[in-house]
Amino acid sequence: MDAAYLSYSIDHVHLRSRDPVAAAGFYVTVFGAREVDRVGDPVSRVVLDLGGLRVFIEQAPADIAEAAVPPHRGIEHIGLRVADIDAALADLAARGIPLAIRLTQVNPALRTAFLDGPDGVRIELLERGGRA
Structure with missing residues (x-):
């Protein structure tokens, strides 16, 4: 085929x-x-x-073996899209969940932050669409 x-x-x-x-x-x-x-x-x-x-x-x-520390080859992270990254980060902070990489304005239409989950899984939170 x-x-x-x-x-x-x-x-x-x-x-x-x-x-x-x-x-x-x-x-x-x-x-x-x-x-x-x-x-x-x-x-x-x-x-x-x-x-x-x-x-x-x-x-x-x-x-x-233990998980590799990012950055590394293979699956590097899981990306979770959120509508309001500021609200998501405030929620995480209120629950004592630290960020691995702080909020970053990647470009006018993309903001990201990263945290570490269990077993070395890096998790990206991302907001697409830009903010005023």
Whole structure:
């Protein structure tokens, strides 16, 4: 089949964690993700819906390497779009969640800030569209 006729769409992001339940709790508490499923007893995977993105958080084997410190090759971060980045950052600050990279005006139509989630996952908050 010709590649021009193929269609791709995002299905999920797959994360590994030493404690998938605790990691999932972070995404639920901080970003309002919704827990969809837990697999295994004890839990070996938690499935979340994070703003329409399915996130699998799987139990990492004991011998797996620690996450690389950004910047690095491979998946560098997860980007979460917000309508009002100032309100989002005020909410994070009120809950004691520090930023890894402060608010930056990348260009007139894009403002970003970064925080670190569980297991070395870097998370970007971004507001597109510009502000007066």
